Amino acid sequence: MIELLKELIKFKSDTKEGANDALRYCASWLEERGADVQLHDNLGYLMLTASKGKGSETIIWNGHVDVVPGHKEQFAPLVEGDRMYGRGAADMKAGVAAMMQAFIDLDETKLERIVQLHIVTDEEIGGHHTSEWLVSQGYTGDFIIAGEPTRLKIGLQSKGIIHMDMTFKGKPAHGSRPWEGINAIEAAMKYHTALQDLPFTKESSEYYDKPSVNLAKINAGDRYNVVPELCYMSYDIRFLPTQDPQEIERQMRDLGDQLNLDMEYSASGSTPALVTSNTHPYIARLQEIIRQETDTEPVLFGQHGAADTRYYAAAIEGGEGAIEFGPAGDDWHGNAEYVSISSVEDYRDILVAHALES
Numbered sequence: 541m542i543e544l545l546k547e548l549i550k551f552k553s554d555t556k557e558g559a560n561d562a563l564r565y566c567a568s569w570l571e572e573r574g575a576d577v578q579l580h581d582n583l584g585y586l587m588l589t590a591s592k593g594k595g596s597e598t599i600i601w602n603g604h605v606d607v608v609p610g611h612k613e614q615f616a617p618l619v620e621g622d623r624m625y626g627r628g629a630a631d632m633k634a635g636v637a638a639m640m641q642a643f644i645d646l647d648e649t650k651l652e653r654i655v656q657l658h659i660v661t662d663e664e665i666g667g668h669h670t671s672e673w674l675v676s677q678g679y680t681g682d683f684i685i686a687g688e689p690t691r692l693k694i695g696l697q698s699k700g701i702i703h704m705d706m707t708f709k710g711k712p713a714h715g716s717r718p719w720e721g722i723n724a725i726e727a728a729m730k731y732h733t734a735l736q737d738l739p740f741t742k743e744s745s746e747y748y749d750k751p752s753v754n755l756a757k758i759n760a761g762d763r764y765n766v767v768p769e770l771c772y773m774s775y776d777i778r779f780l781p782t783q784d785p786q787e788i789e790r791q792m793r794d795l796g797d798q799l800n801l802d803m804e805y806s807a808s809g810s811t812p813a814l815v816t817s818n819t820h821p822y823i824a825r826l827q828e829i830i831r832q833e834t835d836t837e838p839v840l841f842g843q844h845g846a847a848d849t850r851y852y853a854a855a856i857e858g859g860e861g862a863i864e865f866g867p868a869g870d871d872w873h874g875n876a877e878y879v880s881i882s883s884v885e886d887y888r889d890i891l892v893a894h895a896l897e898s
C-alpha cells in the first residue's frame with residue numbers, strides 16, 4: 541500500500557490529463573487484484589467505481605487523485621521516518637491508496653453490506669464533473685466517507701457557503717475637491733468595518749467558534765484625480781449549520797441602510813451546511829473502531845471548507861451520513877505536504893473493520 545501511495549504521488553495529477561493517468565493506474569491496480577472496476581467518463585473527466593458485498597445498506601469510500609499544483613520535486617515522494625512528503629501525500633492520495641488496499645482486503649464472504657469505492661479526478665476544482673456526476677447517475681449510499689486528511693478525526697459537519705457581491709455607489713468629483721463628492725471606496729470601508737459587528741458573525745455552534753467571513757475581492761478606482769464613483773466588493777461567507785443564509789443576507793442588506801449607504805448586492809453560490817449527528821449509528825460504530833484500532837479517544841469536529849461530501853449528502857434522505865475522515869498529515873496545498881505513514885495503515889485497518897462490523 542505504501543508503494544502504491546508512492547506511485548500515485550509520482551503522477552503529476554494537477555491537470556486533467558495527469559489526474560486521468562493516475563485514475564487509469566488505479567483502475568489497473570485494482571483489476572490486477574481481482575476487483576470488478578467500472579470506468580466512467582464525463583466530458584473527458586475519468587472516474588471509477590467498484591463494488592463489493594451485498595445487502596440493503598451501502599457504504600461509499602470516496603477519494604480523489606487530482607491535486608492542487610505543486611513544485612516539480614513534490615511529485616517525487618520522499619520518506620523521512622514516519623513521514624512521506626509529496627504533493628497529494630495527504631490530500632488525498634494516502635486516503636485513496638488506503639481505500640484501494642482496504643477494498644482489496646475486504647473479505648466479501650463476511651461483508652453484510654455493500655461497499656462501493658469511488659475514485660474521482662476533479663475534487664480540487666469543485667467535483668462537478670465526477671463526484672457530483674456519479675451521484676446524479678445514482679451512485680449513492682447510506683454512509684459516505686471522503687478520505688480527506690483529517691488526522692483520523694471524524695469531520696461530521698461542514699460549513700455552508702454563500703457569496704455576497706456588493707456594489708457601493710458614490711458621487712464622482714474632482715480629486716482636489718473630495719468634499720463635493722461621495723467616495724465609494726470609503727463607503728465600502730465603512731461597511732466592511734461595521735460588518736465585523738453584525739450579530740451573525742458572533743454566533744457559534746457545537747463544533748465551531750464562528751462563521752468564516754472572507755473579504756475576497758475588491759475592485760474600485762482607476763485614477764488619482766477623481767473621487768471614485770463605484771466600489772465592488774465580494775464576500776465568501778461560510779456559515780454555521782445552525783445559521784440561516786437568508787438571515788445573513790438580511791443582516792448584510794440592512795447594514796447598508798443603517799449606514800445610509802447607496803448599496804446594491806446579489807447573493808449567490810448558496811451551498812447548505814452539512815450535519816451528521818454524533819448519534820448516527822455509523823458514527824457510533826466508527827468511534828468504537830477508532831478506539832479499538834488506535835487506542836485513542838475519537839475526536840469529532842466540523843470542517844470549515846466544503847468537499848465532495850455535499851453531493852452525497854444532498855442525495856441522502858435527511859442529509860445525514862456524509863463525512864470526511866482520513867489519515868494524518870500536514871501542509872496540504874503547501875510546499876511541505878506530508879502524510880504520516882503509520883496513520884495510513886491505521887486508516888486502512890479502520891476502514892476494513894468499520895465495513896465488516898455488524
Ligand SMILES: [Zn+2]
Pocket residue numbers: 604631632663688689
Ligand atoms: Zn482533498
